[in-house]
Amino acid sequence: MVEDVDLDEPKAGEVLVKIGAAGVCRSDRHFMHGDANIALPAVLGHEGAGTVEKVGPGVTLTKPGDQVILSFVPACGRCKSCLEGNSNLCDLHMATGPFMLDGTTRLHKGGKDIHHMGKVACFAEYAVVPETGCIPTNSGISMDKAAMIGCCVPTGVGATMFSAKVQPGSTVAVVGCGGVGLNVIMGAKLLNASQIIAVDIRESQLEFAMKFGATHSVNAADRDPVAQVKELTGGRGADYTFEVFGSAETVKASYDMCAKSGTVTVVGIAPMGAEASINAVDLVRNEKTLRGTYYGSARGRTDMPTMVDLYLSGRLNLDDLVVRHYSLDQINEAYGDMDEGEVGRGAIMFN
Ligand SMILES: NC(=O)c1ccc[n+]([C@@H]2O[C@H](COP(=O)([O-])OP(=O)(O)OC[C@H]3O[C@@H](n4cnc5c(N)ncnc54)[C@H](O)[C@@H]3O)[C@@H](O)[C@H]2O)c1
Ligand SMILES: [Zn+2]
Ligand SMILES: [Zn+2]
Incomplete structure (x- = not known):
């Protein structure tokens, strides 16, 4: 069942993204089945791409209208892991988990906070994410391929x-x-x-x-x-x-x-x-x-654009990878297909 929840405006350093596509990755399934822990309630979805709709105060890395790939490890750029070149292990991101980097949430319902998987939470039409988790591509690649570059x-x-x-x-x-x-x-x-x-x-x-x-x-x-x-x-x-x-x-x-x-x-x-x-x-x-x-030891802000280029130059076959498309209200079917052993990747598409 798909529910409506409240989404706050982006705060300083945050961005409102209209989600274009979200990939059906097994990692979300681990949380659904209790094989991994996340603070509940939570909006899942961590493999996503979309279009920037609005930016909060002080945002400089992206602007409204940008096509962006979302990173489920928005790196702070200041911690020991980031400074050592391991931004995929950002200490601040890990410490704040399913909360935004300031330790609060932008998702709520009935006065209760809702958590953001990977600070992405893209099984939703809109998401508020840290600007460092938005990697602009403006390459014009289709949203389902862009979403794949968010995780798999x-x-x-x-x-x-x-x-x-x-x-x-x-x-x-x-x-x-x-x-x-x-x-x-x-x-x-x-x-x-x-x-x-x-x-x-x-x-x-x-x-x-x-x-x-x-x-x-x-x-x-x-x-x-x-x-x-x-x-x-x-x-x-x-x-x-x-x-x-x-x-x-x-x-x-x-x-x-x-x-x-x-x-x-x-x-x-x-x-x-x-x-x-x-x-x-x-x-x-x-x-x-x-x-x-x-995250493949990849540094999102530099390596995701490389993955886009590898796809555009024909070195990565993402066209054959995404074989199934679903609407958000078919999400249980999407995960059912994973359990049934359907091949390739599924993607939830948004208009
Ligand atoms: N390390 C990371 O950063 C990271 C990122 C994304 C996903 N993951 C994890 O990677 C794993 C794979 O994710 P996915 O989305 O590709 O899942 P998937 O369900 O699409 O693929 C899993 C595959 O494993 C096969 N399989 C099942 N049992 C097997 C066995 N005993 N021997 C050989 N193959 C077997 C399945 O048939 C299926 O083809 C998950 O655990 C996911 O959480 C890790
Ligand atoms: Zn994943
Ligand atoms: Zn960091």
Whole structure:
């Protein structure tokens, strides 16, 4: 059910955005199902794009009429993480969570505050967001593609480019080939990996992954995916493995299928409290690297425009990525389709 709520005017350093499109990402589903925590009530939606309608006092980064991609980590630019170049981990953003940067909310109903997922809250016709979370593109790309650049593109492509730093000629395995996993595959292709092994439990996802650059596929529902990836890589395992579903089991599989001196990058967000056990001796003797990646280690204000350029120059296939469009009142259907294992990404479209 879609409800009307009150939205305040943008305060200093904030912007009112008319949402054009919002992506259907699994991260929202984690909050809906209690696999992740958010202060409630909350408006979800963190993969979005729109048009700036109005700016609050002191805003200089964008102006009314700009087409903007929204970042779910609006970086302050002043904290230790920001100053070290890790604006995707901004300390002020993390400390204020689903509140605006001043610790209050702009969404209310019946005298009660409503929280903003990622300070984006784009499963709504309008959103008030910090100006640093608005990345103007004015590239004229369609809103559904722009929305993808708000999460799954920088997360997936960034995981290969900025987190793992995939080397040309290397072998890659991607465990989970949904919206984000397909972007990991595209990133690996862009970085000239020699072998890109798609791993999923659904044959439809595996077939679809071929469109984006996967060279091999492994169905984890049929047989142990670790053994299958090892078979495809001459017994070594893949140089870079990416976990892009979010479970202890897939984290462990991604670790186990990684080659000597390889890197395991965990993108998926497992349910709260999940713990994956890894072989502590293998980690040392085989010099593996195990790391997580948040937002693909991408710096929104500089890397999102790069993703737009990569799409415009034909290096990222976002046209085939967005396969389903819904209206806001079809949002439950959109998440139902994700549960049913429909391929590619869905987008909620607004007029
Ligand atoms: N790190 C970040 O910053 C970040 C950003 C966005 C999303 N995420 C997380 O990434 C994950 C993927 O998101 P998405 O939107 O692509 O989800 P999705 O539902 O579109 O894709 C998940 C895929 O995993 C497959 N899968 C399920 N079980 C599997 C198994 N045992 N082995 C192999 N594949 C399996 C599914 O069939 C599906 O194709 C989620 O956990 C999401 O929260 C993380
Ligand atoms: Zn997301
Ligand atoms: Zn910061």
